[in-house]
Each structure stands twice: as structure tokens, then as C-alpha cells.
Amino acid sequence: MDTALAQIYKPSIEAVKQASERISKVVVHTPLAESFTYSNRFGANIMLKREDLQQVRSYKIRGAYNKISSLPKDQLEKGVICASAGNHAQGVAFACNKLKAKGVIYMPSTTPSQKVAQTKMFGGDWVEVALEGDTFDDSFKNAMIRAGEDDLVFIHPFDDEKVIEGQATIGLEILEQANEPIDYVFAPLGGGGLLAGVSSVFKELSPKTKIIGIEPEGAPSMSASLKEGRLVELDKIERFVDGAAVQKVGSRNFEICKQNLDKMVTIPEGKICQTILDLYNQDAIVVEPAGAMSISVLDFFAEEIKGKNVVCIVSGSNNDITRTAEIKERALLYAGLKHYFVVTFPQRAGALREFLDKVLGATDDITHFEYSKKHERENGPAVVGIELKDKADFQPLIKRMKERNFYGRYLNDTPDLFQFII
8 A cells, every 4th residue: 555655646836835834833944054164165055954943953843743733633632653763753742742632652762862851841741752672663663553552643754645745845945045046955864754855846846956865874775775676674774873764764755766866875974973073063053963964975976066056954953962972983983093903912011111102103092991911821912992193194003013013903894893892
């Protein structure tokens, strides 16, 4: 049934305009702001569609409110249920509170605590939050079971016509706000609701605009599906970009994106982390990993977008400050500035001093050190993390370690061992 619907469904401009009217009382008309930083860097007119400035700090309120407010009264009185990694949950919670409808929200147990707290705050007494499963897909399955047991209306985070039409209102706003024709739109993709909606609006009203979708390298569900020409469910995904990490995209969204997208790109998680830090340090903009993806990808299109009018959809800012250390670590690893080794220290006095004086470079810094002395061995292994100022310093460091017999093993490219450190 879903596949059949997907093949024939396409959000009409009239339906999107109706959604825009329906959500107008609760959704912020977010700015389309020129970014001086990125415009200067890429020699282009880079505009940021700031959906991170919504009251729930992501665009998800659009689709959630459009869906829930359009339900028949008898269904609304029974209540609604959803599954979400965070942003859709907050949108549903906010909508339930505004519409005075009971809601049950399933979230993965791995969801950042900030998103859980915000969901409870927005929903107030109108929502129940259930933390179950490790991934969105786990929560989805549990929520579907509960929906059947309690006869609740399921509010899908992306594979739903009203949700897609709600997200599509971003496209209408961009076209209303832009003073010149738009050459490129870059937008993040998780389940595909945002891109299915926005791309449909542009293909109808601005068909020359190139639509580029971006998803995390560790969860390339749309890329895999487009490559196969059918919906693909990934066996395993990297959950770091929690707002865009799903094992399978929506069937409706896949069919729409298959027709509308000009290109689908994956972006390394470390690159996303560097963009998060850059946005905060340079522009005082706080974004979550999914919210940084549309800007992270600009480096990959640097030549292509010169002199062009470019829109990047900044999808959300629900970032947990407790993740800052991990974000910095991933950014350094991606940039080639953080390296971990097993170092073999001769068990004699002065070995550590020799390593510090003769092996480390003048600007190299030890940021991690684990060592256990073994009295019956000639050499004692230590796990050492070293941060460099310049990635060009890496090979000289390796050379000095080997020349003085300190080199044991490089751990960055050994995932099974590396995961115990990071």
C-alpha cells in the first residue's frame, strides 16, 4: 500500500499553501539570511534558511502541526503517538500542547538528554515520553505496537503526506524571501520528508534550481536506495547525527526524491563536527549535527557554486552541550590533527623523557596517556593520544617514533581497538 501511494503521491502547491495557512499561528517565518562568512569564503551568495530559530528549534514543527491539526475530531480525542530521535518529538509535543491532545512519544534511549528534556517541557501534561530501544527504528517498532493496542493515531516523522506538505512550506518561504533566482538548495536528509517537500515546491515553481540532498556518511540510507533503484534498509548505521540517522527512508519520500534530486551526497561525521565548531566560533550560531550538514557540504561544491545564489537549510539547533568534547574530538580526527598509538616504552629510567624530548615535535601535545609497568618485560606498552598543530607533522612524528623504537601500533585505522578510546 505504501509503495503504491508513493508512486502516485506528489505534494501539490495548493496543498502546501493550505498547510502554510494551517500552521501560520504556531510556526515562525524564519529568516533567509545572507552569511557573510560563507559568501566570502566561497565567492558566492550563500543564504541560510534558519529553521534552527523555530520555537522548537527545528523545522519539524511544520509537519507535525500540519498533520495533527488536520485530524478529524474523533481521532484527535483518542490521542496520537509518534517515534522520534528528538526533533519530531518536540514538534509533536508542542502541537499536542497547543491543540490539547494527548500524545505518547517514543524516543531511543540514546537520545541526547537535552532533547528529551525539551520534549517533556513542550508537551507539558499532554504528553508521555517513553525511552525504548537504541535507534529510531527500535522506537518506531515499539510505537507502532502501542498505537495498535491503544487505538492511537500514529504521526510518522517523515513518510506521511501531511507531514511532507508541512515541511514543504519551507520551500514556499524561501521563494517568497529570495530577491534573485536561486541556483542551488542544499538540505539535510534523514527520512526524507524535508527534501521530498521542498524539492517538490522548487520543481514546480523554480525548476532550474538544483536540489542537493546530504546525509551522514554513517547512515547513507537514501544514497543506498537510489543506487539500488529501490528502498533499502541498512543493517547498521552510525547514530552520531541523530537527527538524520535512519536505516530506511520513507517510501513516499524515496519516490519523490528519486525524481526531484539533482544529486545525493554523503558527508563524513568529522566534517560535520568541524562545521558545528566553526559556526559557533565564527558566527555564534548553535546547530546540531544534522543542522550543520547543508553547510558542511559546501566545500565539496566550491568550484561549482562560485558566483551562484545558494540556499543552505539549517534544519535545527537541538545540540546537547555535553557532546562538545566528542564533537571536538571527531573534528580533530577528521582534520588529521588527532592520532592514537600503542607506544612501546623501554622499561628503563629516562624512557619517557626521551620520548618527550626526542620524539614529540615542538608543537605536538599529549592529550591521552595510559601506561602500566610490567616488571618482567623489556618494553611496556602505553596508549598515547597526540594532538598536532598541522597534519603535515604526522609523518615526521611516525619517522621519529620508529627511529627510536617507540612505535608499536597506529590505532586510528583500527576500529575494533579505537572504539575503546573514543
